[in-house]
Each structure stands twice: as C-alpha cells, then as structure tokens.
Amino acid sequence: MTQTLQDRLSDYAAIAADLCVDAVALVPGPNFTRALNHSFMSHERPFLLVIPANGPPAALVPNLELGSWDQVGFDGAVFDWRDQDGYDTAFAALTAHLAISSLAVEGQVMRVFVHHALKAAQPDLRIVDGEREISGLRMIKTPEDVAALQAAIDISERALAHTLETVRLGQSETSIEQVLIRALFAEGAEDLSFAPIVAAGDNSARPHAHARADYAVQAGDALLLDFGARKHGFAADITRTVFLQHATDEAQEVYDTVLRANLRGHAVTRPGVTAHDIDDAVTGVLEASPYADRIRTKTGHGLGRNVHEAPYIMRGNHMALPAGTVYTNEPGLYDIGNFGVRIEDDVLITETGSTSLTRFPKELTVLPC
Numbered sequence: 001m002t003q004t005l006q007d008r009l010s011d012y013a014a015i016a017a018d019l020c021v022d023a024v025a026l027v028p029g030p031n032f033t034r035a036l037n038h039s040f041m042s043h044e045r046p047f048l049l050v051i052p053a054n055g056p057p058a059a060l061v062p063n064l065e066l067g068s069w070d071q072v073g074f075d076g077a078v079f080d081w082r083d084q085d086g087y088d089t090a091f092a093a094l095t096a097h098l099a100i101s102s103l104a105v106e107g108q109v110m111r112v113f114v115h116h117a118l119k120a121a122q123p124d125l126r127i128v129d130g131e132r133e134i135s136g137l138r139m140i141k142t143p144e145d146v147a148a149l150q151a152a153i154d155i156s157e158r159a160l161a162h163t164l165e166t167v168r169l170g171q172s173e174t175s176i177e178q179v180l181i182r183a184l185f186a187e188g189a190e191d192l193s194f195a196p197i198v199a200a201g202d203n204s205a206r207p208h209a210h211a212r213a214d215y216a217v218q219a220g221d222a223l224l225l226d227f228g229a230r231k232h233g234f235a236a237d238i239t240r241t242v243f244l245q246h247a248t249d250e251a252q253e254v255y256d257t258v259l260r261a262n263l264r265g266h267a268v269t270r271p272g273v274t275a276h277d278i279d280d281a282v283t284g285v286l287e288a289s290p291y292a293d294r295i296r297t298k299t300g301h302g303l304g305r306n307v308h309e310a311p312y313i314m315r316g317n318h319m320a321l322p323a324g325t326v327y328t329n330e331p332g333l334y335d336i337g338n339f340g341v342r343i344e345d346d347v348l349i350t351e352t353g354s355t356s357l358t359r360f361p362k363e364l365t366v367l368p369c
Contacts, residue, residue, distance in 0.1 A: 002144065005073055008035050009051050015104065015133045016053035022100035023052040024130060025118075029109045030305035031134055033233060036072050040065065046087050046114045050098060060087070060094050091121035104130030132310070139302060139310050140324035146348060148232035149303070149326060150357055152193070153346055155229040156236040157360045159183035169219060169244060169369045173198045173211035176223075184229045193228030193235035193307050200224075204241065205340035207297055207332065219245040219369070222339040228307070235307045237328050238358055239344035242365040254291055254333050255341050255364045261285035261331035262343045262362065265299060269329075269347055269354035275317035282331050283315070291333050294340075300328035303346055325349045326357070 012024040012035060026032045026049045028042040040047060045062040057076040061069050066080055077097055081090035095118070103118070107129035118125055141149070163180040177198040184192065199209035200217040204224040217223060221244045228236035241258075243251055265282040279299040286295050298314035301307075303326045311319050313327050321327070325348075332342030345358040 005035075005037065008037070009057055011035075011137055012051040012134070013053050015130060015137070016051065019104050019128065019130055019133060021053070021102040021104045021126075021128060021130070023050050023098065023102075024104045024134060025050045025106075025110070026134070027106065027110050027114060029106065030138060030309070031106060031109070033305060034138055036074070038068070038072050039233060040068065042111075045083070046091075046117055048094070048114065050094070050100075050103070052098065052100065058094060058098055060090050087117060088120065091117045095122040095125065100125070102126040102128065104128050104134065106134055107131040108135075135310055138304050140322055141304060141326055141348070142324075145234065145304065146326070146357075148234040149236065149346065149348075152189070152229045152231035152234050152236035153238065153357050155184065155187040155189050155231060156227065156238050157358065158187045159189075159229065160225065160227075160238065160240065160360060162187075163225070164242065164365075164367060167217070167223065167244070167367055167369060170216045172213050173200055173203065173215055173217070174213040176217070176225075177211040180225065180227060184227070187229070189229035189231060191230040193230050193237055196225065196227035197239075198223075198225050198227075199340075200244075201339065202337050205334040205336050205338060207334060207340070207342070217244055220248065220251075222251060222341060223367075224340060224342060226342065226344065233305055235303065235305070237303055237307050237344065237346060238360065239330055239332075239342045240360060240362070240365075241341045241343065242367055244367055244369050247364065247366055251339065251341075252364060254294075254335075254339075257286060257289040257291055258331050258333055258341045258343050259362060259364075262329055262345065265329040265331070266345070266347065266354060266356060269321075269349060271323040271349055271351060271353075272320050273349075275311045275313045275319050275321060275327075276315050278321075278327075278329075279314050279317075282313075282329070286331060286333060289333075291335075294333035294335050296334045297330075297332055300330045300344070302327050321349055323349050323351045
C-alpha cells in the first residue's frame with residue numbers, strides 16, 4: 001500500500017527518536033523527494049524540512065517556491081522568505097517555533113551555508129550527522145520504486161541496442177556518446193542518470209573515462225559503455241563491453257573472467273547476505289585469475305533515486321542486505337594503457353533470492369562494424 005505523507009514523515013520522526021535528537025532536517029535531494037513525493041531544486045536559496053521526534057513538522061521555504069509547495073499537502077508551519085530580504089529572519093522564526101536543542105542532518109547533502117544559518121539562528125543547537133540512518137530508509141525499495149527502476153532500465157537497454165547497431169570504425173567516442181544520449185531520450189528517459197561513459201581502446205581501462213572527440217575507434221578495440229536513463233525519479237546504471245570486428249585471445253580470456261565474476265555475484269545474492277560476502281565472492285574470482293593485478297574497483301553500490309547510495313558492495317561492509325535492496329554487480333578488470341572490461345547489472349534482492357533487473361545479453365559480443 002502506498003504511504004501517505006504523514007506515514008513518510010513519521011519514518012523520519014522515528015529516526016530522530018532512535019538517534020536521541022529532537023528532530024531530523026532534510027534539504028532538497030533524494031531524501032527530501034522521498035519524504036514529500038515531490039522534487040525541488042537545490043540552489044542558492046536554503047530550503048529546509050524539519051520533522052521533530054514529537055510534534056508537527058515545519059518548513060523553511062523560499063517564497064518563489066510557495067506555489068509548488070502548496071501541491072505537497074503539507075499542514076505544518078511554513079516560514080517563507082524573499083531574496084531581497086534574506087533568510088536570516090526566517091531561520092530565527094523557524095528555530096524559535098520548533099524550540100529544539102538537537103538536530104540530525106544529512107551529512108552528505110546539507111551544504112555548509114545552511115548549517116551556518118541554523119547555528120546563527122540558534123548557537124546552542126547541537127547538529128549531528130544522521131546520513132546513514134536517514135538515507136537508509138531508501139535502501140529497501142517499494143514495489144513502486146522497483147517498477148520505476150525497471151522502467152529506467154528498460155529504456156536504457158533499448159537505447160543501448162540501438163546505439164550498438166550504429167557503431168562503425170572511424171567514429172569518435174563522442175559521436176557514439178551522442179547517439180546513445182539521443183536514443184535514451186527517444187526511448188522515454190526523463191533525464192540522464194549521469195554523464196555517460198563511452199570509452200574505446202586504452203580509454204576503456206579508465207573506470208571513469210571521458211569520451212574523446214579526437215580518437216577514432218579501431219578494429220580490435222574494446223568499447224565500454226556505462227550509462228543509464230532516469231525515469232520517475234529513479235536511475236538505471238548499466239555497463240556493457242563489446243569488441244569491434246575481432247577480439248584477441250587475451251580480450252576473450254579477460255572478458256570470460258569478468259563474466260564469471262559477475263555471475264558469481266548473482267549466485268551468492270539472497271536476503272541476509274552481507275555486502276562483504278558478495279564482494280568477497282566476486283573479487284575472489286578476479287583474484288584467482290591471471291589478471292588479479294588489473295582489479296581497481298569494488299563490486300558495486302546501491303541504486304535508486306541516487307546512482308550511488310547505500311549499500312556499498314565492498315569487503316569490510318558487513319551490513320546484511322534485506323529483501324528489497326537493489327545494488328549494482330559490476331566487476332571489472334583494467335589494464336592501463338591497454339584495455340578494460342566491465343559488466344554491470346542492476347540486481348534486486350527478493351524474499352527468496354535475487355533477480356537481475358537488467359536483461360541485456362552478457363555473452364562476449366563482437367560488433368561487425
């Protein structure tokens with residue numbers, strides 16, 4: 001059943017109680033959007049939602065956003081402010097109204113000037129980092145969340161199929177990237193999850209490469225595409241690596257190693273498995289190969305409203321992963337100056353095991369070009 005606004009705000013009130021603080025504060029970003037079921041921009045104007053452990057919530061809202069804020073259905077106190085007047089008075093009114101002494105904030109999202117404005121309004125206010133607990137609410141996806149993710153992934157896979165059909169020798173990486181971006185929007189993307197990575201030849205060995213306008217793709221190149229569409233506020237994140245015209249014996253062996261690691265990650269994923277155990281299984285396959293010196297990344301990360309969010313799939317993270325978790329299974333091997341291979345799926349942990357939301361073929365593909 002879909003949660004109401006009050007249900008969602010109650011989740012944050014419970015976090016405040018668990019953290020032994022008087023309230024939780026959210027600013028525009030993925031948690032703000034989850035709480036309100038509306039998206040607002042993060043810009044130079046402070047915008048704040050405060051949910052006490054006990055009592056009604058309150059908000060500090062730029063005056064120009066009031067028309068959009070009215071659509072939220074929020075019935076707590078609202079303190080608005082105009083650019084020409086500044087926001088100091090609004091912060092003072094907000095803190096006086098709340099009468100709290102401690103506040104948990106999103107340590108990875110709240111900007112320093114908002115923190116300073118709170119402290120200027122109430123110097124004795126104790127502010128603590130509640131990022132893990134606040135963002136942790138987004139880790140278990142609802143059926144609606146999963147449907148949105150699946151829509152984003154389906155769009156991405158259709159765009160990828162179209163793009164690969166158009167690849168020709170002599171194209172630049174940026175021209176391939178442009179085809180991919182156009183295809184994503186043509187297939188229904190509302191936005192990009194992130195700036196795509198389109199990298200060929202030696203550039204494919206850089207995990208976060210940028211497409212080059214001055215490199216013409218050649219026969220034998222690895223071509224790595226890491227990208228995603230955004231739909232209904234949720235982000236896909238997919239990587240496939242293909243080869244152009246032919247693949248060397250080394251390329252085939254490296255690709256097979258990465259694929260076996262990816263499949264091993266799927267095999268061990270089930271409710272209750274730890275992030276450590278998944279990474280240990282996946283990385284173990286890579287370490288047992290002749291290419292262990294090419295390991296440069298962890299196995300993956302959580303996926304949802306943010307491209308990178310909890311849980312982080314890495315050794316040392318002993319968090320047990322519940323059903324409803326979505327993470328990226330993206331092993332890779334990267335030989336700097338030569339080539340790299342990465343295969344990335346978006347994986348949903350179910351009540352009985354796991355399922356891959358990505359379905360694009362993973363067998364070694366050589367494009368005829």
